[in-house]
Amino acid sequence: MGLSVLAVDDVPAALDELCRLLRESPEVSEVAGAGDPISALKMIQNGRFGAVFLDISMPGLDGLELASLLTKLSDPPVIVFVTAHEEHAVAAFGIGAVDYLLKPLRAERLADTLARVAKRATAAPESSVDAMAALPVEIGGRTQYVRRSDVQFVEAHGDYVRLHTKTGAHLVRMPISRLQEYWESAGFARVHRGFLVALASVRELRSDAVGGLLAHTDLGDVPVSRRHSRELRERLLRAAQRGELDRRV
Template sequence: MTAPGPGLRVLAVDDAPSALEDLARLLRDAHGVGAVAVATGPLPALERIRAEEFDAVFLDISMPGLDGLELAGLLGKLSRPPVVVFVTAHDTHAVAAYGLGAVDYLLKPVRPERLSAALSKVARMLPDAPENATAPGLTEVLAALPVESGGRTRYIQRSAVQFVEAQGDYVRLHTSSGAHLYRMPISRLAEYWEDSGFMRIHRGYLVALDAIRELRSESAGLFAHTTLGDVPVSRRQARELRDRLLRAARDREAGSR
């Protein structure tokens, strides 16, 4: 392990030497990291975790024997498990990874800005983080989502999103500047944004309450109208949505007095 500093204690795990070296180098260069250790596979990783305490483990998924998902499942049973971030060349395991409690899912080759965002999430998930930096802090990290397209990264502000549409392991963010794909299941994004004025009103849709102009009852069902289009509302969510819109209207009225 590199000399300990005031930052995060991190373990990088990958059975490919070149990939492990690249990841370790990125971690050592990243702001907020105090110590970096490496393990060439799941079993060496378990030995290091038994002997030392780490804040986070950056895991490859496809490894011989015990794969990264299985290792993460074992770590989750520890009394104080490290925060898990998956680093992989494939995007087919995202749902399973988030289901195991991973805070992020990075695709190789890892971009420094994506690594920085993942480390920020890790810091806010630690038990000794400030009380107001656990759930609210994580929410603020996701106040802007990095969207990659054509070799460029754009940051889409949460405040610019009117509604979100599920696209398998991705979500499509609908904004006035266009629609943007982001790699995250809608169930996970809904958890992060539900305290920031968003509501999951349908299995496949998340909407910003402030973006709703009116509710429309049609033969096909109930729809929330936004300036970017109509969003379907499931029957089970209709009552809660009406209640939340009514409360929001009352709060605005009270605040204007």
């Protein structure tokens, strides 16, 4: 049995094209279309769909809001966003989307996504997915993924953050306060108004020329404000006692 898929887009031509591409995919056995989020929600409540492909910019209830509602269902469908707006990618993955496709949609890109959708749809219900273990980064029209485990520290740039890794720095549209919410429980600490640091990346704490505190990483020193210094020391001590700092590469 193939996937039963619901496509949602308020632009008729875009909806028709998405449905056509889905019907031509061997992984898909049934395709239904909805021209607005409310109709889509009713169809999902009355039927069983393994996956929902959503546009984001729609009147009334946008795609992100609809997806948030779907995640609260007892047996939620796999969610994929199909949109012309790349700036919502982080929010989409934060909701738990499997993929984020940019229009115009290419058949080969859709095939890769459907393989991932099928894998997720057949996974055991109890298996959990850490949706924020990687963040999408748009580079030259292509989407790459930066793993959280590769990030040593994060620097704020207004509504963006710069993720510092050994392979380079990557800019992602997300306020640092929001990323802190997602990553704090995964070993990141807010050490300054403009910085997060991975505890496992801190080699040592140093004093700067004026007596301030610096968290030294392989990629450079991260400033630590006075209000965050005590908490950082305590978290580093707890991490060391649990042996977590010994896992650094």
